Amino acid sequence: MKHFGYELTDEETQIAEVAADLATRVVAPGAAERDRTGRFPAEILAELAKLGFLAMKVPAQDGGAGLSNVGYALAMQAIAKACASTAVVLASSNLTAKILAEHATGDQRTLLARYARGELGPGSFALTEARGGSDAAAIRTRATRDGDAWVLDGEKVWITSATHAGFHLVFARSDGDGKDGISCFLVERGTPGLTVGREEDKMGQRSSGTATLAFDGCRVPATNLVGRRGGGYGVALSALGGGRVGIAALSLGLAEAAYAAGVAYAAEREVFGKPLSAMQNTQFVLADSRTELDAAWLLMLRAARALDAGERAGAECSMAKLFATEACGRVVDRMLQLHGGYGYSREFPIERLYRDARVTRIYEGTSEIQRLVIAREILSSV
Ligand SMILES: Cc1cc2nc3c(=O)[nH]c(=O)nc-3n(C[C@H](O)[C@H](O)[C@H](O)COP(=O)(O)OP(=O)(O)OC[C@H]3O[C@@H](n4cnc5c(N)ncnc54)[C@H](O)[C@@H]3O)c2cc1C
Incomplete structure (x- = not known):
């Protein structure tokens, strides 16, 4: 652009x-x-x-x-x-x-x-549980203090890279004594009591090693507490804005690949004796897609620049993530449609891009959660 x-x-x-x-x-x-x-x-x-x-x-x-x-x-x-x-x-x-x-x-x-x-x-970031995805405060994994150690019990689900990570940052309730809430712990690969579970058989992003992590009396030194006891939310939030900008960027890169494939295919494929790109519908589809990709890039850049300037920019990061991931979904869908039946074949990269795109609206906060963050900021100033 x-x-x-x-x-x-x-x-x-x-x-x-x-x-x-x-x-x-x-x-x-x-x-x-x-x-x-x-x-x-x-x-x-x-x-x-x-x-x-x-x-x-x-x-x-x-x-x-x-x-x-x-x-x-x-x-x-x-x-x-x-x-x-x-x-x-x-x-x-x-x-x-x-x-x-x-x-x-x-x-x-x-x-x-x-x-x-x-x-x-x-490394892996282990927050989500079966009963605590969007509602992270509902997590139940427990950390109990025992002498100079913390003992973790519970299960994390959907953890990216769980199969290969050298260490995991695990969020757990450390409030057995009713004094504090969620804390963050560093758990190294191979720690006794930690089991890496079955790898998920996913629709897309299939080589990202997504698996469960089960903790059964998993003992880590007290010094493995990351941040302060009860400060787990703050620890997670400190990186979340930048994380969301990263997923906006990921979606944008993926959508750019789909867009490039669509432009190339439209130039080369002939329909009714003309290149597909000569059809006005094709031109409109490409124009809409380019416009949305540029808009997503600008929102991503604004959020990243705001973070670099030391702003919290929670709403701006959520807008970038929301728009880029949803635009990505629209663009891959349009580009697959331009490919006709070939878009549905594994022989063309658009088929993988289409599957890879879907999850971007789910992880690192679903689209609905991004809307909640944005709306909260709008209404906080009313
Ligand atoms: C491939 C993949 C990789 C992942 N990697 C990681 C990882 O590395 N680490 C990690 O900790 N987690 C990871 N996750 C988990 C991911 O962050 C969660 O799946 C996501 O936060 C949603 O939680 P959930 O699946 O429990 O859905 P739920 O929270 O049960 O949501 C179900 C639906 O309800 C909607 N919803 C929920 N609350 C509200 C509300 N208040 N208002 C309106 N709608 C609402 C949601 O948007 C969604 O559409 C990964 C997930 C996937 C699929």
């Missing part, structure tokens, strides 16, 4: 170019095959880790890439254009990294440095 007054800095442009190059060379090859087999992109992550992609917003002194929210969003968009599964693994992993960068103390900082170097694979 032309930027007219919304130009990127030289550094931001460079980040987008580096990410696009990596996405083309390293991430795109095999994306269709990973979708078929569900194989986790472990080797690709190892490659991306070398360039700081697992810790994009972690400051350089902690071993991260020190990117701004704008830089992060541009990188995410480029990776998602190549493979949405890899992008969502990066999204949840970078969320955990950002939380640790802000709240980690002592040994947790050592773990963060090892993670940023790529020694631990991805």
Whole structure:
């Protein structure tokens, strides 16, 4: 798109170019095959880790890439254009990294440095439970203090990268004594009492290692509490705005891939003796899609710039996530329609993009939850 007054800095442009190059060379090859087999992109992550992609917003002194929210969003968009599964693994992993960068103390900082170097694979963000998705306050996983340890019991569901993560940030009720609410705990892979469950057989984003995490008397040192006791919500919220901008960027990258496939197909396919692109309907469909993609990009950029300026920007982040994910759904649907019957075949990438797109309206807060956040802000000033 032309930027007219919304130009990127030289550094931001460079980040987008580096990410696009990596996405083309390293991430795109095999994306269709990973979708078929569900194989986790472990080797690709190892490659991306070398360039700081697992810790994009972690400051350089902690071993991260020190990117701004704008830089992060541009990188995410480029990776998602190549493979949405890899992008969502990066999204949840970078969320955990950002939380640790802000709240980690002592040994947790050592773990963060090892993670940023790529020694631990991805991290996972474990909040959702069977009875507590949108209503995160309803979670029941318990953390009980026992001497110099916390003992976790309960189950998390739908956890991205659960199958391969080197550590998990787990949110649990630590209020056995009625004094506090939810706290965040760092649980390393292989901790006794932690079982990684069956991997979900999903519609799309099939190689993102989504699974349950079961905790049965899972004992972690008291020093694995992240942030203050009872401060779990604050810990989660501290990274949520940036996380939502990241999912807006992911949706945008995915939709751009679908749009490019639609434009190419419309130019090449002939119907009734003319290129499909000569039909006015096709032109209108492309015009509507380009307009929505540009609008989504602007909302994403506004939210990311606001976060970089130190604003909380909760409503702006939710607007970016809401609009970009819903526009993504409309664009992939239109582009599949342009492909006719071939769009319904696994031989064309649009079929995978269509399936990959659907979940963006569900995770990191559903569209309905984004609307609640936006409406709350509107009504708070009335
Ligand atoms: C592929 C995938 C990956 C995921 N990765 C992670 C992860 O890494 N970590 C993690 O913790 N979670 C993860 N999740 C979970 C995800 O965040 C939740 O699925 C999501 O928050 C919705 O929760 P739920 O599924 O319990 O739906 P529910 O909360 O039961 O919602 C059901 C429906 O009701 C609507 N609804 C709920 N409350 C309201 C309301 N107040 N007003 C109006 N409508 C409402 C919802 O929008 C939805 O349409 C993932 C999910 C998927 C599918």
